[in-house]
Amino acid sequence: MIQTRSLSVRIGDQPIVDRVDLDLPLGTITGLVGESGSGKSMTALAIIGLLPHHAMASGQVLLDGHDILPLPESLRCRLRGKRIGMIFQEPMTALNPLMTIGDQVAETLLIHSGIDRAEALAQARDQLNRVGLPAPRFPLDLYPHQLSGGQRQRVAIALAIALRPDLLIADEPTTALDVTTQAQILDLLHKLVRDEGMAMLLITHDLAVVAGHADQVAVMQAGKIVETGPTEAVFRTQKHAYTRQLFAASRHVPSLIRSDDPQPLMQAHNVVREYSLPHGGDILRAVDGVSLTIHRGESLGLVGESGSGKSTLTRALLGLDPLQGGQITLDGRPVTAGRSMPRDLRARMQVVFQDPFGSFNPRWRVDRLIAEPFHLTGYPPDWRNRVAAALEQVELRPDDARKYIHEFSGGQRQRIAIARALITRPQLIVLDEAVSALDVRVRAQVLNLLTDLRKTHGMAYLFISHDLSVVRGISERVLVMKSGRIVEDGPPEQVMDAPRDPYTRQLVAATPRIPADWFPDPA
Template structure:
């Protein structure tokens, strides 16, 4: 008998059918990858196992864990099962953890809820768990709070909570999407090792095929609420006859077509010279602690039509550098030039004019939009901030034009952000950045949260806009796959400095700095993952089949 059995699971929310006859089995000690695009139903399938579905949801079918039927379990029964028999790791640990509780108390809480243990005993178990997930004492005391830790460290705390009572099943819902490549590699290794040691089973929910190819025993692919294919890694990546599966594999290594090349003879649209950004030390009993230099003498140039990638681990200084370039943080030394002019300029009026030339697209468009505003107001906001003489009618024409430029309809201007998908919202964010006709757009992790198919369409859009409008891009990201697919040059940042830069293909093929080699080695790579399983040329074969089908 399988540890987990799901048979003919159907889920309806209102008039929408979210899951359609989903059936799968999972054995003890097995890791399956639950893969699909946004809206495919993979997270809803995982949450249905725990009974964490929206109110008034209609469910049918059966879910059983180790022979125990969960479909008709009461909320009290499910509360006993959650944490004890099924552990869950969410995508964003900062929102999953309680900011008002110490990490020790949060782990101990799971123990005390399900076992009759004193607080002292529970904290002792918490200490052992933190040691086990790589957060040893005394550096990581039980009295630390989530905000004291980095993203990877917080995810280790979330893993410790999920594994506290050695559950039979672990559900990991996109647990590494927001992490840089080296931290992601560490978390994946840790998670797989701990699951294997405890003999637990794991459902790993993701849209990243390269990640899942490296860790899963079996893969389940979902689309539109249905399972379209499932099987071994070899079957999915080398022998699949399903057109959707082949499309996903092809999009994993998608490289946009570009027709216009940048020229170093053109005046740079962005020039940074010896930029320094330093944070003063914190007050101490006697004086202050040493100042922290987040950006240390960074210089770079970007020309029209040029796409440049800025990569590095969390804490390397790339986001601080971006904020200084955008004029959001004032640098202590060095200067920034936009289209040849000092930025920020000597006076506010000229700074306002120059700000039209440099725009930004953020990682989470929904978080950067006012949900009460229509798309017309969102896209036109930059326009009105920088040009108060434009009439409402003319502004509307500009908005509609920009929406059409990014592949949406002019009529979409009357809709609200929540009425769009993630990829469509990112198109709106790009339209908002383009409305002032900038020379350069900074993209801060702008495609890292998108599934592979949507990411491919957004990258194609960006390449097309660069060709047609001459706009340059600065991609600030930890996703090396994106950097390799669309950038001309790459800058590698470590500890506030650019340690390597050059033509993208040259850097990827022959890194000169040990840190660059470390990043490339840690990055998920579909071909490398398949070769490690003895499946060479699997990706190429799948791509060839897909191309022939088209």
């Protein structure tokens, strides 16, 4: 049993985690849920001893009945990796870009086991095989940037489980993954817990993931555990008001607006985009003869798993990548890559990325960040007034313009990203996984905001997401992409409820769901 007793974390005088008691039995999965800022990740970092320098922890973290919280750093280092492992949310930042995947998995074995390099690499090979990265397709000398997001997450799992730790902490391990990869990763983690008899603390904002995999759940609000117990019992009863709020937000669907303008805004005809692969010069056709139409004011959803070609197609539609075949037009004018595309045409399209923090210059204030697209059209004399108006449109204050991006929460940063996209008054906004990293309550707020903005400005959306429930709620029409091709196109109710293509049926089947009978009777 791994336990925390009255575990608290403070930064200065501010309590972040407040007297948290958790029991983490071996062979079980404990879900820890709550919105951003509730203290979930700080709890995990306190357990493993990776708190930032200005944070102070108190209470107890019991391993084999001994409190490891007051141990010196040298002894904590002996526990990390060997007794307690951690899978971080973003594997690209958790993995060392200068080390091969074989060396990164072997490093833990070399540090804690005292074996030689050859034996460590052999065991690393076994661990990578185990997590679904078999030889010879995934040799040990690959670097993280040569793998997809799901494959990088598998490397992070192999690293975390290399020494079969007693406790595995998984902090949002599948947030950025498509539904089929997410299902594979979660099934893998579930099997590892059962086979190895380890305990797992699964931190996530996705209640459906917890419903499908956690034996017990703890609900966290403002640093405190407000409800805990067996997963099914907590989900059925929802005794605490905050638990009920999370459930309501998870089922929230914005009011869908139907566009009534059949005129095409963007058209792609037989688009082809190819890449030369390293180590052999083979050609990968990432987009293979795609044709599509986005109508004026329409919200179009695009779904598909990692590697299906969604991002490559998006870059082509935005005029960021050249084509090897086909044509793209916006309002009848050709979309081309590079300087040949007129600036005024480029300003008619904007994009909101998954990670707003990574897409902003942290040295700029918010007013400059939002006004950045004006370099395409020239800064109007009243640009500061336009920035203030854009902030108000996304329900922020005009005086937020003088702050820096690190001063905002994740949901607020995404609102600022949307304000930046609005500033040139575009005809089309591409939303690339724009809500996948947000907790359920903030996601509901952002989806409502996007719906209201579309109603007000009449612009079109291309909404790219691996979350089929979100796509269903915000899209009038859905495209399903596989291996560079569009395999299904139709209204969301047809695509989700009666899919024609086997691949679409596979996506729908992989989507996590909370059993309908777990929801309490509204009466």
